[in-house]
Amino acid sequence: MVLMEERIRRDGVVKEGDILKVDSFLNHQMDPVLYREMGQEFYRLFSESGVNKILTIEASGIGIACITAQFFGCPAVFAKKSRTKNLDGEVYTAQVESFTHGGSYTVMVSKKFLGPGDRVLIVDDFLAKGNALAGLVSIVEQSGAGLAGCGIAIEKGFQEGGRRLRERGIRVESLAILDQMEGGIIRFRS
Amino acid sequence: MVLMEERIRRDGVVKEGDILKVDSFLNHQMDPVLYREMGQEFYRLFSESGVNKILTIEASGIGIACITAQFFGCPAVFAKKSRTKNLDGEVYTAQVESFTHGGSYTVMVSKKFLGPGDRVLIVDDFLAKGNALAGLVSIVEQSGAGLAGCGIAIEKGFQEGGRRLRERGIRVESLAILDQMEGGIIRFRS
Numbered sequence: 078m079v080l081m082e083e084r085i086r087r088d089g090v091v092k093e094g095d096i097l098k099v100d101s102f103l104n105h106q107m108d109p110v111l112y113r114e115m116g117q118e119f120y121r122l123f124s125e126s127g128v129n130k131i132l133t134i135e136a137s138g139i140g141i142a143c144i145t146a147q148f149f150g151c152p153a154v155f156a157k158k159s160r161t162k163n164l165d166g167e168v169y170t171a172q173v174e175s176f177t178h179g180g181s182y183t184v185m186v187s188k189k190f191l192g193p194g195d196r197v198l199i200v201d202d203f204l205a206k207g208n209a210l211a212g213l214v215s216i217v218e219q220s221g222a223g224l225a226g227c228g229i230a231i232e233k234g235f236q237e238g239g240r241r242l243r244e245r246g247i248r249v250e251s252l253a254i255l256d257q258m259e260g261g262i263i264r265f266r267s
Numbered sequence: 268m269v270l271m272e273e274r275i276r277r278d279g280v281v282k283e284g285d286i287l288k289v290d291s292f293l294n295h296q297m298d299p300v301l302y303r304e305m306g307q308e309f310y311r312l313f314s315e316s317g318v319n320k321i322l323t324i325e326a327s328g329i330g331i332a333c334i335t336a337q338f339f340g341c342p343a344v345f346a347k348k349s350r351t352k353n354l355d356g357e358v359y360t361a362q363v364e365s366f367t368h369g370g371s372y373t374v375m376v377s378k379k380f381l382g383p384g385d386r387v388l389i390v391d392d393f394l395a396k397g398n399a400l401a402g403l404v405s406i407v408e409q410s411g412a413g414l415a416g417c418g419i420a421i422e423k424g425f426q427e428g429g430r431r432l433r434e435r436g437i438r439v440e441s442l443a444i445l446d447q448m449e450g451g452i453i454r455f456r457s
Contacts, residue, residue, distance in 0.1 A: 105377055106343070107333055107342060109333075109337050109339075112336075112337075135326035136329060136345065136347075143297055143329075143333050144333055144337070146299040147334070149299075152297060152298055155326065157326075187290060189296075
């Protein structure tokens with residue numbers, strides 16, 4: 078999406094260690110116009126896929142899921158993060174390794190809100206190594222729901238997450254794919 | 268708001284210890300129609316207040332903030348929670364006591380996104396003891412921004428948070444105020 082690439086070039090800040098800061102418009106302050114365009118674009122891409130539920134993970138994905146759900150006219154569910162490993166049987170869970178914060182955490186979704194009758198679009202702000210997304214995919218699989226695909230705001234194409242998911246046959250649509258950001262130079266996949 | 272009261276009566280579940288579960292439409296699964304109505308109602312209530320920024324706290328407030336921001340046509344910012352007490356000077360911080368999870372945590376907002384030129388509407392899903400909200404109010408005060416008020420989905424009117432904020436002269440608008448929920452009987456403030 079041209080708008081996302083332009084916005085990253087204008088307001089994104091590249092930091093050491095392949096970190097891209099987009100906190101002025103995506104994951105701390107949220108730009109309502111950009112969010113609307115994102116939701117609309119995910120709807121354009123997945124409107125023929127029978128989606129009846131949007132799934133994301135707290136926290137940064139929630140806004141994107143909420144706006145996207147407005148376009149699809151369906152509920153959005155956000156997976157909760159917990160350090161607790163022992164949870165009752167009423168939730169689907171998956172373990173996720175965290176590289177940002179170290180260690181691992183559990184993501185969970187109540188069984189009330191996902192089941193075999195659902196067709197799910199997963200959305201999130203970032204895709205890099207893909208661990209959080211793999212956790213969400215596992216939860217969809219556990220629930221027996223169908224997976225329409227994943228809609229991502231920014232994919233770090235030089236990390237393996239997107240490739241791994243696509244190799245599994247999962248449709249991944251990223252609004253901007255960064256192929257390079259070394260030395261502050263940003264190059265997008267065309 | 269009649270819609271919110273009806274929804275709480277229909278889908279809310281009262282648990283022991285004055286806990287109201289609204290996870291099927293508000294803070295785990297999010298209903299897009301209800302969210303839209305909430306955003307529209309906050310806009311109706313505060314449209315004359317010069318709001319140019321919506322502020323909330325992760326995680327459950329983010330969706331409400333995002334939809335509300337669509338109506339105001341202004342950015343939404345979510346305060347981040349951290350267990351870390353030592354943060355650099357580039358953020359406003361406030362300490363918040365947590366009764367749900369025990370202990371206390373720090374909420375923080377980057378100084379880049381809030382300043383004297385701003386007029387802020389704080390939104391959140393719940394208001395009970397009001398500790399998280401008091402933390403957000405403190406951050407607005409630190410920033411020198413003006414506070415238009417607080418827009419809350421559900422207020423537990425039998426707890427002191429709402430009263431305390433209003434006694435400080437802060438405008439608090441709650442879409443549903445619960446005055447009683449003992450023995451599973453829900454009574455709203457008229």
